Amino acid sequence: MVLTVIASLLWSWMLRQRITHRNQEMQRELSERQQVESALRESEARFRDVTEAASDWIWEMNKNLQFTYLSERFYALTGIAPQYVLGRTRWEIATIESAADRQKWRQHRDTLAKHLPFRDFVYRTGIGNRHNADRYLKISGKPIHDDQGEFFGYRGTGTDITEQIKAEAALRESEVRLRQIIDLVPHMIFAKDRHGRFLLANQATAAAYGLTVQELVNHSQRTVHGIDAEAERMLADDREVIESGASKQIAEECFTDHTGHVRTLQTIKIPFNEPGLSETAVLGVSIDITEQKQAKEEVARMRLYLKNIIDSMPSVLIGVDPWGYITVINQPAEQACGISWETAQGRFFGELFPQLEGQFEQIRQAIHLGHPIKTPRMTLEDQGEMHYADVMVYPLIADSASGAVIRVDDVTARVRIESMMVQTEKMLSVGGLAAGMAHEINNPLGAILQGSQNILRRIDPAMPQNRATAEAIGIDLSRLNRYLEQRRVLHFLEGIREAGARAAKIVADMLSFSRRSESRFVPVNVEDLLETVLRLAASDYDLKKKYDFKHINIERDFDPRLGVVHCDKTEIEQVILNLLKNAAQAMAADNISSPTILLRTRYESRWALIEVVDNGPGIDEKTLKRIFEPFFTTKEVGAGTGLGLSVSYFIVTEQHRGRLSVTSQPGKGACFSIRLPLGRGALS
Amino acid sequence: MTGWVLIIDDEEMIRENLKAYLEDEGLRVAAFEAVTPALRWLLDGSHCRVCITDLRLPDMDGNTAIRTLHRLCPDMDFLIHTGSSNYSLPEDLRTMGLDNACVYQKPLSDMAPLAAAVRELVLRENRP
Numbered sequence: 001m002v003l004t005v006i007a008s009l010l011w012s013w014m015l016r017q018r019i020t021h022r023n024q025e026m027q028r029e030l031s032e033r034q035q036v037e038s039a040l041r042e043s044e045a046r047f048r049d050v051t052e053a054a055s056d057w058i059w060e061m062n063k064n065l066q067f068t069y070l071s072e073r074f075y076a077l078t079g080i081a082p083q084y085v086l087g088r089t090r091w092e093i094a095t096i097e098s099a100a101d102r103q104k105w106r107q108h109r110d111t112l113a114k115h116l117p118f119r120d121f122v123y124r125t126g127i128g129n130r131h132n133a134d135r136y137l138k139i140s141g142k143p144i145h146d147d148q149g150e151f152f153g154y155r156g157t158g159t160d161i162t163e164q165i166k167a168e169a170a171l172r173e174s175e176v177r178l179r180q181i182i183d184l185v186p187h188m189i190f191a192k193d194r195h196g197r198f199l200l201a202n203q204a205t206a207a208a209y210g211l212t213v214q215e216l217v218n219h220s221q222r223t224v225h226g227i228d229a230e231a232e233r234m235l236a237d238d239r240e241v242i243e244s245g246a247s248k249q250i251a252e253e254c255f256t257d258h259t260g261h262v263r264t265l266q267t268i269k270i271p272f273n274e275p276g277l278s279e280t281a282v283l284g285v286s287i288d289i290t291e292q293k294q295a296k297e298e299v300a301r302m303r304l305y306l307k308n309i310i311d312s313m314p315s316v317l318i319g320v321d322p323w324g325y326i327t328v329i330n331q332p333a334e335q336a337c338g339i340s341w342e343t344a345q346g347r348f349f350g351e352l353f354p355q356l357e358g359q360f361e362q363i364r365q366a367i368h369l370g371h372p373i374k375t376p377r378m379t380l381e382d383q384g385e386m387h388y389a390d391v392m393v394y395p396l397i398a399d400s401a402s403g404a405v406i407r408v409d410d411v412t413a414r415v416r417i418e419s420m421m422v423q424t425e426k427m428l429s430v431g432g433l434a435a436g437m438a439h440e441i442n443n444p445l446g447a448i449l450q451g452s453q454n455i456l457r458r459i460d461p462a463m464p465q466n467r468a469t470a471e472a473i474g475i476d477l478s479r480l481n482r483y484l485e486q487r488r489v490l491h492f493l494e495g496i497r498e499a500g501a502r503a504a505k506i507v508a509d510m511l512s513f514s515r516r517s518e519s520r521f522v523p524v525n526v527e528d529l530l531e532t533v534l535r536l537a538a539s540d541y542d543l544k545k546k547y548d549f550k551h552i553n554i555e556r557d558f559d560p561r562l563g564v565v566h567c568d569k570t571e572i573e574q575v576i577l578n579l580l581k582n583a584a585q586a587m588a589a590d591n592i593s594s595p596t597i598l599l600r601t602r603y604e605s606r607w608a609l610i611e612v613v614d615n616g617p618g619i620d621e622k623t624l625k626r627i628f629e630p631f632f633t634t635k636e637v638g639a640g641t642g643l644g645l646s647v648s649y650f651i652v653t654e655q656h657r658g659r660l661s662v663t664s665q666p667g668k669g670a671c672f673s674i675r676l677p678l679g680r681g682a683l684s
Numbered sequence: 685m686t687g688w689v690l691i692i693d694d695e696e697m698i699r700e701n702l703k704a705y706l707e708d709e710g711l712r713v714a715a716f717e718a719v720t721p722a723l724r725w726l727l728d729g730s731h732c733r734v735c736i737t738d739l740r741l742p743d744m745d746g747n748t749a750i751r752t753l754h755r756l757c758p759d760m761d762f763l764i765h766t767g768s769s770n771y772s773l774p775e776d777l778r779t780m781g782l783d784n785a786c787v788y789q790k791p792l793s794d795m796a797p798l799a800a801a802v803r804e805l806v807l808r809e810n811r812p
Contacts, residue, residue, distance in 0.1 A: 435769050439740060439790075442767035446791035447697035453795055454704050465708055501793045508789075511769040570784075 016171050019164065030056070030140070030157065055159070059139070062153040065089050065112055077160045078135050084127045095124040095134055115151050117142035122161065136162045183213075188265070188286040191272055194242050196221040196235045199281055210258030227256045238282045241269045245280070252289070263290040316408035319396070320349050322367050324360050327403060336408075349406070355380045356406060359393060363404045366395040377411070388415045416625065434511050441507055448500040452493050459484060509647050523564040524572070526608060530556075530599050533576045537584075547584040553596040561603040565676050567656055572676070575648040575660075576612065579672050582644070583614035586670070590617040607658070607675040614671075619664040627662060652676070687733035689802055691715040692722050692749065693765065694742050698790070702736065702765070705795045706802060718742045719749045723756065732760055734805045736798070739766040747774055754780055761805045763798065766790060 033056070057077060060069035066089055070082045085093055091105055104123075111118050119140040126134045141156025182189050183203035191200035197220045198205075206216040209224045216224060225231035233253070241248050247270040255265045265286040272283035310317055311331035319328035326344045334340055337352040350357030362373045375391040392407045434441075458466055461477040470477040484490050537549050580597060587595035592615060602609040619627065628649040652660040656676055664670035689706055693699040694717045703713045714730070716722040720743050726732060735753060739746030750762050762782060764771070767790040773782055788798055 438769045439767035442790035443695040443698060446767070447695065447701065449791045449793045450701035450705070450795055451697060453793075454701050454708075457705070457708060463708065497793070500791065504791045504793060508769075 016168070016175075019167060019171075023164070026159070030159075033157065056157045057159075058155070059141070059158055060144075060153060060155045061090075063151055065154065068153065074158070078137065080125070080135065081128060090123070090139075093125045093127050095126045112154070115143040134162075135160055136165045187288070189284070190286075191281050191283045192221065192235075192238055193281045194239060194279055196231070196238065200283075205286075208255070208257045208263075226258065226260075230254060230256060237267075237269060238284075241271050241282045242280050245271050247271070252293070255286070263288050264293045265289065314409070316406075316410075318349055318353065318356075318406040318408075319403060320363060320406065321403045322363070324349050324363060326352070333408075353406075356391065356408065359391060359406055362391075362393040363406070366393040366404050367402055370395055370397070377415070387412045413625075416629075434507060438507060438511055442504070445500055445504050445507070449497060449504065452497040452500065455493055456490070456497070459490075509644075521566045521568055523566055524569045526562050526565055526601050526610065527558050529565075529569065529573060530558075530576065530601070530610070533573050533580065534599075536573065536577055537580045547581070547588045549580075549584055551595065552584055552587065553594060555596060555598040557598060557600040559602045562601050562608055565608045566679050567676055568651075571651045571655065572674075575651050575674065576610065578644050578648050579612040583612060583616060583670070586616035587614055592616055604675070606678060608678055610674040610676070612672045612674075613669060615669040618666040618668050619662065619670050620666050624662060624664060628660070687712075687731055687806055689713045689806065690722060690726075690732045690735040690760075691737075692717075692719060692735065692741060693738040694718060694740070695738070698738075698765075702795065702798075706799055709799050709803065711799075711802065711806065719744050719752065723752070726753070726756055732757060734761050734763065734802050736763045736765050736802070739764060739768060739771060747777060750777060750780075750782075762786065763788060763801060763805075765792075765798070 055073070055077075057074035058069070058071040059067060059074070062068050067086050070085060074080070074085075075082060091109065094105065096102055096105055101124075108118070108121055108123075117140075120138055121140070122136060122138045124134045124136055137158050138161045139156055139158040141154045144152045144155050146152045185202060186204055188205040188208055189200075189202040190198060190205045192198055198217050201213055201216045203213060206213045209216055211224065221231050221235060222228075225234075230253075237248060237250060247268065250265075250267040250269070253265050253267060255263050257263060266289045267284055267286040269282050269284040272281045307330075310328075313330060314332060315330075316333040316336050317328075317330040318326060318333050320326055326347055326349050329337070329341050329344050333353075334344070337344065339352060344352055350360065359375070362375065366373045372392055372394045375393075378389045378391050380387045380389050388411050390409045390411050392409075394405045394407065396403045396405060457463065459477070459481060460466060461481050467477055470480070481490075534554060583597050584595070594615075596615050598611070598613040600609075600611040600613060602611070628645050649660050652658045652674055658677055659675040660672070661675075662670060662672050689711050691699055691702050691706075691713060693702070693715070696717070699715045699717065703715045706713045714722075714725060714732070716725065718741055722735075735750075737746055737749055737753075741749060744752070746764065746766070750764075753760060754762070762777075762780075764782070764787045766787065769789070771787065773784065773787065786801075792798060
């Protein structure tokens, strides 16, 4: 559209140039003819021949300035019959309307009254011509004198310039119209020569420079453009177009307008050969895309913002069209399938998330019914491990396209915690039951344990009482002992003792699963408590016999700010002893060359932190997740009941309202952290 | 050897085993299945330094038994040997000098620590 307008404008401009040119030619012809005319005075016959053949007409008027002669060409050129004209003065046939007309005629009559020559007087006449419209006549004339030098009248030539005037008027009109159009266009339209001088500019261009069109045209861009660098860049583009002769599209360029506002323009420049100028110029249109660009950036920003929001969600989100092809996925989904959004787009969701393929029916239904469809606790398998996920399919209704979003929430942790809570509840009821019958169980266990201890003691040949009794009844106690050994009676007795001890341990562990009053809580110095545990560990049967506790380096890193903690001393001792045992066991199993346990305490504003850090084989992630579950054990069957850590967890979290956590990496040891709440006066 | 050790427990095998172990340690032990016969024995003029008592007894509860015995023999020390897991010492027994260390949880897989405690109390000079 814009280029069409420019083209028309150029066309009209070129037309006017051509008409001006033609005028000049005519002028030239006329003067030549005047020479011929003077020559013709010598020969009337030749004069007549020539006048009849000329493109202009010849006129004569008498001393009263009335037309006396019109050559034949007059009628041919103007369509006015000579009888309307002959015998009348020029002003009698003229159409005089405006004040300017009257002024013009006053001057002309003045000239005639003074018998002066005149050139190119243009006037209008409406008298009886066949066109039925005013004709524009242009005449030149000079006075004629008789032989005595007496004024005799005027003689001259005339030409009909009606068509030319009309063409010029039409051209002017069309030029004004085109001017209006290009000024109406909000884009900048301009033409510049190779030196950067504006040959043409529309209102928008001029306004951008804070000037009027008149002020801008014929000035160099260098003098009107505020930012030199911008001007030079634009002029370089101009020169490139002029020199290459090829158009250039500039997708984006900066333009600082006269108010200092930086706009973004999209510009097309084409080479432009101006008639009358030997040099090629450049014609350009610049479209202000500042707002479009801002809008585009805003859309991009919004898109990024939304992407960030959906990425920040922990749920796996998969957007699909009604046929199950992916439109968008968020970051957790990218991680889940290992493929980026860009790559995933357009692929079938079941291909990337095979475990969810069964949800296709739900997608179809959700879109059809217009409400979300839930699949709670879907079981998924990931690398051989069971996962639970709540899956929800939301229908999406956009302007035209519909689709759905599949939301997948991994609820494995919650399911585990719930099952752990169920377990804990179970343990609590076990604890309650155990507490109720502890007395009944512990008495027979006491009889078993104490009985076997007494038996072992009373067959010991080293004991004087035994020897005395044996002697009295005539038995050799050493031989009896050999007999008991050979028949493995001592072994069985030891078995009874150990079995009793194990049963007692289980009962004691089960008893731990009961919420107790805090009446057993006493202020305990943490350092003293840890030293007691280390002493206990050193004398612990298992640790002494199986895990060589004395070969383990014990390091202490105690926070002096930590003083007294209110806790059930025995229970916490048991918890820490249990952790030491586990560490010793793990390090022994892995044959760690210099097994080390670090006992560390820290004062944290609300907590007393006690950490047991080993340099053992560490714990893998799978085990870490379940380590505090009751009856979860990594030890071989029979080596542990799997109650140890869950009991510790229960004691710390339930009975002491503290925290027990573990961090570990395979091969890098493990760190168990006990946090016990600090009451008032806990600081020493 | 000075003084007797008194054992009150209604579980015969517990009673017998403790008695046997302490006797092997060279202590004089009197064992009863309830408080009443023990009281009768004491009222008959026996002098006892240490009493190991269960808390669930056929004729009275352990705390009452300790109070009763304490009134009768104010210089007697008490050790508690109980099968119940949620026992906590009443305040008046604490003022009598008992603490959590005096409470032994059944079953005892090793009687040595109890025996050591008994020996220490028996050998101790009269309390001020």
